[in-house]
Amino acid sequence: MPIIETRELRKVFRSVKRTPGAVGAIKTLFSRETVERVAVEGVTMSLDAGELVGYIGPNGAGKSTTIKMLTGILVPTSGEIRVAGLVPHLDRKKNARNIGVVFGQRSQLYWDLPLVESFELLRAIYAVPRDRFKANMAEFTQLLEMGDFLNTPVRQLSLGQRMRGDFAAAMLHDPRIVYLDEPTIGLDVLAKEAIREFVARVNAERGTTFILTTHDLADVERLCKRIVLIDEGRVIYDGGVEGIKEQYGTHRTLVVSLAGDPGTVAVADAELESREGNVVRLRFDRKAISADQLIRRVTEHYAVNDVSIEEPELESIIRRIYVEGYTDPLVAAP
Amino acid sequence: MSDIAFGDTTRGRSLTNAAEAYLEFARKAFSRESTYRVEVFTSIGSLVLRVYLLRSLWTALYSQNIAPSRIPLHAMITYATVALLMSLVLEVDGTRLIRDKVREGTIATDLMKPISQPLYWFSDGIGQTMFHALTIVPSLAFALLLVHIDVPSPGVFLAFALSFVLGYLVNFFLNFLMNVIAFWTLEAFAMQMMVRWASDLLSGQILPLEFFPGILGAIVMGLPFASIYSTPLRIYIGELPPSAWLPAIAVQVGWIALFAALAAIAWRFAEKRIIVQGG
Incomplete structure (x- = not known):
């Protein structure tokens, strides 16, 4: 049975409705005209106990509004x-007794x-x-x-220390569900890793359900098996992290280290992404050409020292979806 | 039968738990206030200075026969000094944090806790007040080096103490109400200041309400502000005879009930707006 539905x-x-300017301010006082803004437009989702789900989307997509309704x-205006x-x-x-909340901000x-x-x-609470x-x-x-700073006033703590404190504070009462809203914002790599480690561990050992809202997709890649992607108040993808990479990460990058300077580099079916000295990055669609074919094409024309293939990062995939919209009709929400 | 007994014990336990939480809020507010020690010393210092200035002022005014003769000079100096000591507690605006929290949006975190918000603010306010109440003792000690104040009989002092506590509650709930109202009109700073000035002048903090002439005096005595300073102070200096204590205290209780009810209603509307409009 799902724990969140x-x-x-x-x-x-x-x-x-506000009209700008001094006259507008007076108008506003007497006006009954209202403007409507749809923040969340029909979100349907279901989470099982013990899941760790990344709830992501661009600013203003409706993430925080959803979390506020869940807490x-x-x-809600309508819906269940x-x-x-x-x-x-x-x-x-x-x-409130069932939940814990951590706000990064x-x-x-x-x-x-x-x-x-x-x-x-x-x-006591x-x-x-x-x-x-x-x-x-x-x-x-x-x-x-936290041993070193338990007795330090909070205002003297570093951001990383304070966030650790906030995580402990959110979980002291053994909540079954924890909402994390941008928990790693502004943290250094070490603090980020400590917090991710902590979340992974609490999730694994206690079966606590987590909803993680973040713009740092490395958090999601490290922690979540499932992501719910929301844009303009609608769920546009709900499924595995691997699934979205499979569906959307059709482009890979071939990084070629050239032996000499051949002048301009051009290869059919691949797009020159960047070039720094001898290192050339070629972006290609794996449906149009296989990596193997591309490497052969490159080595036919140029002297090559080394090649490697970069898999797309979740971040670049999500960025593309934000810009272009999610188009796969099989997975897209109605 | 056993079910009922079980139900009762759990309810008893959860009541104790709830009481513990609110007691803890008060304790934390107390500790929070105590972190600003320099502020405590400056407030005591400024109070002692004001005691001295007021003594000089009233002595000068009395020598010119400007003050109403009903209150003798020693009673007037007592009134002014005790009013200053009371202000150490009464000037603490314990529920100011509501406004800050609404403005900064931290109210959301509070609403996510299994607590009653008004009770939380009340406990927090009490905790802050208790800390400032402690500063009355050293302030009094220093003041006594500069002025002589009348010492009332134990009976009068007890009546004063009770009336002071009630005056504190009138002030507390009035502030509470103002701070919740500020939620709708975040820019209504001017209105707040006007209520504050009215309260300073009409509560009897600066000068006894007996100084207001005729009909004006009657009106001022009938306002809620009079319950804050004037009622306890008039008991203290003997302006109110024991036969008038009960009605005066009943009026104070009436204002407490009214402002507490208004504050609670205002909060319900504010809360509703937060959870429907998102703040």
């Missing part, structure tokens, strides 16, 4: 929604107080039994390497 979830924001702090058996906005406080920790005091407060709290604290302190 939404059907035709829709959210329309209404606001009073119960936003009422169930999280662990509850309708979040009707049972907000009960739902804002913290739920007490700014002026030592980190550990925020944890104690959360223990969620009424976490003392032994459970102790066990979680011990485990998280070790996994997130």
Whole structure:
């Protein structure tokens, strides 16, 4: 049975129409004219317990709005929604006990107080039994390497330390579902890796369900088997990470290191992507030409030291989908 | 039978749990306030300076026979000094954080917690207040080096203390209401300032409301602001005889009930707007 289910979830924001300028400001005061903005246009999805799903899309696609509806702090305009058996906005406080939330851009920790005091407060809020709290604290302190700064006021922590604190804070009450909203934004490589490691581990060991919203697709590649891609409020892809690469990553890049300088480089069926000194990058469609054929064509005309093939990264695939739209009618949502 | 008993114990436990959470909010607010120590010293220092200035001012005014003769000079100095000590607590706007949270959007994180928001702000406000209440003792000690204040009988002092607590609650819920209303009109700073100035002048903080003449005096005494400083202070200096205590305290309770109810209603509307409109 799925732990999160939404059907035709829709959210329309209404606001009073504003006219610019001083006269406009007065007009706005008396005007009852409203403008509508559709943030989410019929999102249907279903997540099983223990899944770790990447929920991605460009800015303004409706990701945050969906997450807000799942946490119960936003009422849907229409559609159905169930999280662990509850309708979040009707049972907000009960739902709150089942979920944990991490926002990369804002913290739920007490700014002026030592980190550990925020944890104690959360223990009281969620009424976490003392032994459970102790066990979680011990485990998280070790996994997130928080031992050195538990007693430091949060305002003195580095961003990486603060985010570790926020992750621990979101999971102290053993939530069944955790929403991560851009959790690695602004972090250095080490902190990013520590956090990814932590998420992977909690997911594997505790079976916690995660929805990860991010613009860093390396997070998704590292953590998620499944992605839900949303654009203009609609789901445009829902499936495996490998699947989308298979479908959309039709282009590969052949990197050729030339032995000498042959002047201009041109090969049929391949597009010259870039050239730096002797290294030439050729982008090709694997449906038009196989890698093997292309390499032969290159070596026929040029003296070559080395060749390698680059697989497309998720990021470049997603970028293309944002720009061109998802077109495969077999997988695209209705 | 056993089911009922079980239900009762779990309810009892969850009540204790809830109480613990709100107590913890108050404790954390207390610790948070205590991180700004320099502020504490400057506020005590400025208070002692103001005690001295007010003593000089009232002494000068009385020597010119400007003040109403009903209140003798020593009572006037007592009034001014105790009012300053009360302001250490009453000037804490414990629910200001509502406005900041709405503006910065952090209110969303709070709404994702299994807690009652108004109770949370109330506990947080109490915690902040408790810290500032502690500064009354050293401030009083320093003030006593500069001025003599009348010491009332234990009975009068108890009535004053009760009335002070009620005055605190009137002030708290009035602020609460203003801070929630600010949610709709984030730019309504001017309105806020006007209420603040009205409160400063009409609460009896700066000067006793007896100074307002005739009909104006009657109106001012009937406003909710009078419950904040004037009522407890008039009990303290003996302007209100014991027979008038009960009605005065009943009026304070009435204002508390009204403002608490209005604040709760305003919050319900605000919350509804947040969860429908997204803030």
